[in-house]
Amino acid sequence: MLIINPATETVIATLTPDTPETIANQYKMAKTAQTNWAEKSLAQRLAIIEVFSELLDAEKETLALTLSSEMGKPLQEALNEVQGARQRIGFFLQNSQRWLSAESITPTGGTLEHVTYEPLGVIANISAWNYPFLVGVNVYVPALAAGNAVLYKPSEHATLTGLHMAALWQKAGLPEGCFSVVVGDATAGEALLNLPLDGYFFTGSYRTGKHIAEKVAGKLVPLGLELGGKDPLYVADDVLNVKLVAEAVLEGAFYNNGQSCCAVERVYVHHAVYTAFLDALAAAATQVVVGSPLDKTTTNGPLSRKPQLAFLQGQVEDALLKGAQVLWQYQGTLPQNGYFFKPILLTNVNHDMRLMTEESFGPVLGIQLVENDEAAAALMADTPYGLTASVYSSSAARAENILKQMATGTVYWNCCDRVSANLPWSGRGQSGLGSTLGFEGIRSFVQPKAWHMRK
16 A cells, blocks of 8 residues: 655655455454553543653654645644644543543432443544544544454555554553554455444545445444534624635635645635625635645645645636636646645535535635525525534624524534544534534543442
């Protein structure tokens, strides 16, 4: 299996993918290791997780460089991701004791009642390439804290990062078999689906998530799906600073090259501020620099996957054929090699265009004029996805009225493209099932046992 640098198209590593046989052996080791791991106290498990976090910090430069080289993220963004992962681990370290400890429900009377929380067993974590550290720790850290063993399959576009994670877990003192990396593409993922695991947790596309859900349904084990989005944002006519809003929208759309499930993918603007917003957005876009992820001035590196170039171009061409207009497009010279795409902003768009209905997962953005809040809310809700929705307005009540209508797991007022470990991260519809983060995320990796104790 070749690991290709998307910025240079050079091969940076050659790996041997796992086979169904080697994956089955990993499962056997994990099953044995999990029993011993679960017998350790929660304090002992958390101590090892804390060491892992410290190692992330100690080796962040190397980790960031590896991440940047295999998926194209600008180096500073890669460093930000490693540090962000450590912050999320800090949340789990601070809160796991509370949410994993036994709870006394009825402490007096003839029958004492309490609840304990037991690990699921051996779980699969089939992870994503766009934020491998962040989406990884969302799953495997609370899973390990709860006493599970993890078969971790990184995306084939972030495998070196996954192997680095495994090395750090070993260095931190995690017993062998508790965290095993499965190397490979969809074939390796399919082998995991064929094993009698105790839970499956996937981050990625709706199409793959649907396949996983159908494949493992008969096992009747917990399933977590963190899938995509077509995240809308509305700019009301009472915003206090159009320039700041435009800058926030651009960052929400183009950070990580737009390769985020919660990136801003479509914008609706009240007609009263439409022209001013477009002017401010176009001005903000002049700060975009496409180039080598190792260059400190770069804001947007290459796309991580070559096929996405044609997909995004297809969305743009479809929109232009149906009447869209270019507000701004990057005019700089792209590197000769690599999967580079010129970010673009389009106006005069509508929901007959793929750009406004299909998940883009790249630096393209459509901005649509609306007459009022009602029109904005209707368009924002016109999607099978349900991840996030944002409203920019000076009125909390006005924003809340719109956001209450959104069938999404997360809503934002005067912010966007934000994830907090303090709150559950969940999707509705084609955006997924279950939750990570928050106390709900901690308890996603345990099963309750109800105790009825009569003297």
